[in-house]
């Protein structure tokens with residue numbers, strides 16, 4: 001099958017529908033729900049604690065010591081980990097929302113100094129960045145522009161004029177390049193870039209279009225600028241490596257690529273298979289559709305998201321791709337940078353299409369996969385994290401496509417620096433999508449979490465919404481709302497919750513109001529008058545199990561996924577360089593360390609699924625809790641760091657035992673033996689503890705099941 005052979009670029013060219021069916025309507029299709037400007041939403045509770053840890057951890061110190069930021073070619077140095085020069089752009093894309101989420105003056109100054117430098121060094125002809133002549137490749141500008149866009153939203157009075165001017169000049173130059181045979185975007189024999197260098201720009205182009213569309217919709221953009229933007233968007237989409245060609249029967253690969261594919265990273269399908277691209281690309285057609293008005297892209301996107309998770313998804317919401325899409329086996333890994341890109345795409349998709357399941361998936365990654373791949377103090381990240389990870393240490397071998405033997409350890413830049421510079425965007429962008437605007441007079445709490453919003457709606461109502469909650473560790477969200485005029489507030493009922501068993505109490509009333517969420521968006525509307533109102537919203541969230549491959553299952557409650565917690569013996573050493581793990585990373589502060597986590601309890605454990613019991617130290621989770629009045633969990637103080645072993649206030653117990661015959665596959669935990677061969681090892685039956693996956697740095701998420709009453 002060579003469906004996606006060299007012809008793919010040509011197919012993309014011919015099939016792209018331009019600027020709406022009649023070729024004249026250049027108005028962008030609206031988003032279903034609009035995001036609020038950066039800075040309108042502030043975090044509280046555990047989410048604020050996590051963001052502050054990131055601000056004071058690895059993310060917040062890269063500008064001080066990390067060569068690919070501090071000494072980037074963008075800032076006058078020469079430290080780059082690849083010819084793409086993307087380290088600084090990734091960093092700024094994450095640091096802008098982090099600085100404002102954490103409201104951290106130190107980080108705001110870093111951002112301000114860095115942006116000032118970049119704008120001051122804009123080339124005469126409009127180019128942004130260090131490259132000259134034929135080495136100019138559009139790609140690294142995408143995350144830079146996303147960072148600049150967020151900065152204008154956060155501080156318009158300071159940044160509007162310089163950033164918008166720089167962007168207009170850049171767009172003018174880009175259009176000249178695109179018209180000149182697509183210079184910097186399409187590949188031509190003999191120009192300064194390799195084909196691989198330009199491929200990334202073509203398969204990730206939605207990340208550029210988002211900024212161009214934002215610029216297009218600004219009221220202060222001139223018609224001449226809009227004309228340049230329209231022409232640019234048209235040429236960029238024409239030249240894209242188009243996700244619509246991949247999410248098709250016969251093209252998309254539904255099995256385990258390590259057993260099916262004979263292509264390497266130079267194969268024609270690789271742009272779609274590369275994990276980071278797969279995460280970024282989920283939103284591509286939603287972005288294209290705003291411009292092309294092609295509604296078939298809604299269903300193709302849904303198919304793309306469904307297939308990606310059905311065939312390559314972990315229970316935690318991560319895409320299993322250790323550089324390249326894998327299969328479903330729990331020994332494969334998800335890159336930390338793929339996780340944060342996937343979260344951003346899913347948040348965008350909920351905003352663009354309002355499909356409830358996208359918001360659920362974004363929450364699932366934010367509350368499970370992402371924290372599981374960071375050390376409790378946010379000073380170390382994994383390059384890839386495995387759902388079943390009995391140890392996290394230097395391996396003798398590995399099952400990954402293109403990740404090395406220290407790729408699943410926690411460290412500063414082990415394996416490769418991209419996840420170091422790109423991890424910071426994850427939680428801050430989750431926060432900035434927590435609330436969304438619904439029409440001219442509505443607000444939705446879209447991504448449920450402890451966060452407050454202060455805004456003025458288009459209908460003139462000045463509104464503040466303050467949500468206190470320990471969600472997802474408990475299921476009550478408590479809102480204090482003030483409004484200068486009537487407006488409509490919406491709470492989202494996740495797909496996993498039964499609305500008729502969930503409850504909503506208005507203004508301390510003792511009788512609940514019934515919830516009737518939209519089947520599409522999950523939103524339940526509540527008309528609120530001017531003045532102060534309070535709401536107590538409790539979600540029905542039973543403990544559930546979902547089947548996984550090879551007679552395993554996962555345990556979850558609401559948005560939280562539980563994993564077997566494995567005790568560890570942690571040792572650490574000063575951070576080393578990714579090129580030479582024996583060479584220390586010069587200038588790194590003492591907190592920047594590389595970790596080795598050896599298991600100090602068994603991982604070859606099976607559980608009896610009929611014995612699962614949910615436990616909580618902050619909530620009554622007894623069997624009849626759904627009928628009791630709202631429990632007061634919202635104001636409870638949680639441990640900080642919350643994502644550390646034994647820190648979360650909720651866990652699961654089950655009867656279990658260690659089973660024999662469960663060995664290693666390529667140096668990591670294999671899948672468990674088939675169900676009929678599982679036997680308890682004599683003397684190992686015990687009560688097994690599962691804890692929220694984010695806290696379990698060593699973990700088994702895809703759990704082997706067994707009937708503990710049957711003798712081995």
Ligand SMILES: *[C@@H]1O[C@H](CO)[C@@H](O)[C@H](O)[C@H]1NC(C)=O
Nearest residue numbers: 015016017021244294296297
């Ligand atoms: C809409 O997009 C799909 C997928 O790219 C394409 O097959 C179809 O021709 C487009 N429709 C129009 C009207 O251009």
Ligand SMILES: *[C@@H]1O[C@H](CO)[C@@H](O)[C@H](O)[C@H]1NC(C)=O
Nearest residue numbers: 020025026027028029030293
């Ligand atoms: C152009 O598209 C926009 C967005 O869908 C729509 O509101 C508008 O009516 C369209 N204009 C014309 C002339 O069709």
Ligand SMILES: *[C@@H]1O[C@H](CO)[C@@H](O)[C@H](O)[C@H]1NC(C)=O
Nearest residue numbers: 064065066067070071077587
């Ligand atoms: C940046 O590069 C300069 C010159 O090579 C070097 O002296 C300095 O230590 C570097 N700083 C960092 C943070 O890498």
Ligand SMILES: *[C@@H]1O[C@H](CO)[C@@H](O)[C@H](O)[C@H]1NC(C)=O
Nearest residue numbers: 168172173175176224225228
């Ligand atoms: C539009 O682009 C052209 C070059 O492609 C440039 O000369 C012109 O200044 C741009 N206009 C605006 C308003 O940016």
Ligand SMILES: *[C@@H]1O[C@H](CO)[C@@H](O)[C@H](O)[C@H]1NC(C)=O
Nearest residue numbers: 176177179180181182183188
């Ligand atoms: C575009 O490509 C053609 C064929 O390779 C070449 O003759 C022409 O000079 C190029 N145009 C520009 C503006 O680079």
Ligand SMILES: *[C@@H]1O[C@H](CO)[C@@H](O)[C@H](O)[C@H]1NC(C)=O
Nearest residue numbers: 256327328329330549550671
């Ligand atoms: C299921 O087990 C078989 C046999 O060990 C293995 O080849 C396969 O990869 C496993 N599949 C998954 C999805 O774990």
Ligand SMILES: *[C@@H]1O[C@H](CO)[C@@H](O)[C@H](O)[C@H]1NC(C)=O
Nearest residue numbers: 375376377380410570595697
């Ligand atoms: C290892 O354990 C120590 C002590 O509990 C903890 O401080 C540290 O964060 C752990 N490291 C990782 C990577 O989980």
Ligand SMILES: *[C@@H]1O[C@H](CO)[C@@H](O)[C@H](O)[C@H]1NC(C)=O
Nearest residue numbers: 042044452453466467468480
């Ligand atoms: C939200 O309410 C909590 C609890 O009453 C309070 O501590 C916090 O300051 C409030 N946050 C905002 C932004 O008003």
Ligand SMILES: *[C@@H]1O[C@H](CO)[C@@H](O)[C@H](O)[C@H]1NC(C)=O
Nearest residue numbers: 496497498499500501502540
């Ligand atoms: C939700 O709960 C109601 C009331 O117990 C029940 O009738 C209904 O079947 C449940 N719906 C689902 C999808 O489980």
Ligand SMILES: *[C@@H]1O[C@H](CO)[C@@H](O)[C@H](O)[C@H]1NC(C)=O
Nearest residue numbers: 507528529530531532533534
């Ligand atoms: C809630 O109570 C406050 C006063 O305590 C009142 O101003 C407000 O209108 C009430 N809200 C609703 C929705 O009844």
Ligand SMILES: *[C@@H]1O[C@H](CO)[C@@H](O)[C@H](O)[C@H]1NC(C)=O
Nearest residue numbers: 565566567568600601602689
């Ligand atoms: C893990 O360590 C804790 C605390 O030391 C201990 O209570 C527990 O029994 C250990 N778990 C296992 C499975 O050994």
Ligand SMILES: *[C@@H]1O[C@H](CO)[C@@H](O)[C@H](O)[C@H]1NC(C)=O
Nearest residue numbers: 390599600601602603604605
């Ligand atoms: C680590 O896990 C393996 C497999 O479960 C087990 O055999 C071994 O005893 C564990 N190590 C420790 C120190 O508990």
